[in-house]
Amino acid sequence: MNSGLVVVDKPAGWTSHDVVAKLRRLAGTRRVGHAGTLDPMATGVLVIGVDKATRLLGHLALTEKVYDATIRLGQSTDTDDAEGEIVASGSAGAVGDDALREGIAALTGEIQQVPPQVSAIKVDGKRAYKMARAGEEVALRARPVTVREFAVSDVRRHGDLVDVDASITCSSGTYIRSLARDLGRSLGTGGHLTALRRTRVGPYGLGMARTVERLTEEFEVLPMGEAVSVAFPRRDVSPDDARRIAHGGRLPAAGLGPGPIGVFAPDGTLLALVEETGSVAKPLAVFV
Structure with missing residues (x-):
């Protein structure tokens, strides 16, 4: 199963944990979580992370x-x-x-x-x-x-x-x-x-959401790179900087704001989320 986000249109009467339990079965992995709980009465956008994308959820939960x-x-x-x-x-x-x-x-x-x-x-x-x-x-x-x-x-x-x-x-x-x-x-x-x-x-609206019924028929995952590009500023780096960030190293700040910022390798692979503090960009989460 590929890592990524699933934007669910939560039905009434389900807890957020009910949705997570259902998606664990559909994804075939225990590594599933959600960003921002919805009460059982509520419906609508519930952002679910699958596999490595669970590490994005804490950052996504802070958005508007x-x-x-x-x-x-x-x-x-x-x-x-x-x-x-x-x-x-x-x-x-x-x-x-x-x-x-x-x-x-x-x-x-x-x-x-x-x-x-x-x-x-x-x-x-x-x-x-x-x-x-x-x-x-x-x-x-x-x-x-x-x-x-x-x-x-x-x-x-x-x-x-x-x-x-x-x-x-x-x-x-x-x-x-x-x-x-x-x-x-x-x-x-x-x-x-x-x-x-x-x-x-954040940037994930009802237009991207799928009902539980539709996901049961066809399980669609928004790839991590795409999910990060939609939500956060993007920084594409050189091969040398890609190696440095992949090993948890720091980069010079690029002036993209405090973060999170998505860092991508020359081939488009998502490498990490970083935050800029002063003149350096420090990893928040490394995905490779």
């Missing part, structure tokens, strides 16, 4: 993500999404468009965000969701995240409930469930997420 979301105002749940139990209700019928715009504006840009109680974040070595489900109160700290765009496409009103459809572009580590919760909280109505579809992870 885009989601299509539906937020329901007027109800709060214990998970901040539709999978949880409703714990509070407050009529959103009187929420006007101006108040909605102001609430969304306050959640756009560089913000401090408290993750959901039911999340995979570790507190004192234990997963927050396990503590929450055991009835423990989890004290999660606010973290800096960036919401670059929070664009509303539709508002649907049903008596005391208001459903808001939005496209959200954000940094890694942003919880869309928390945005739903915080929007509802700021408007005094409560809020939770009822639908979520990830449409892009």
Whole structure:
């Protein structure tokens, strides 16, 4: 099996681990992992690494993500999404468009965000969701995240409930469930997420994604060199520099930014990912 990435359109009801387990069987290798977890309720882009490409995943997980979301105002749940139990209700019928715009504006840009109680974040070595489900109160700290765009496409009103459809572009580590919760909280109505579809992870969008059914019929892998060229700046080097980087050596910086940067041999083979620090380019991962 060739090393590379598989961009999956995750179905609803599957965990990210379910997808990894399925692709391990299809790829015939245990070396399969994913970049950026999607909750079971969510659908859309899940980037999977096969074999050597698992070493790319940590770098890809840090890239920008885009989601299509539906937020329901007027109800709060214990998970901040539709999978949880409703714990509070407050009529959103009187929420006007101006108040909605102001609430969304306050959640756009560089913000401090408290993750959901039911999340995979570790507190004192234990997963927050396990503590929450055991009835423990989890004290999660606010973290800096960036919401670059929070664009509303539709508002649907049903008596005391208001459903808001939005496209959200954000940094890694942003919880869309928390945005739903915080929007509802700021408007005094409560809020939770009822639908979520990830449409892009870094440069990998739905146009490149394949359903599990299609992958079962034809298992397609995006070769590592192509995957890196799409995601990161590319540097082609001489035979001498190729030998140096293949043995973990450093190169002079080429002014391509901090990194990661893909380094390619004269024949087009991916050699490594490097980062530039001052006047040198240091390997982050060597693939040959």
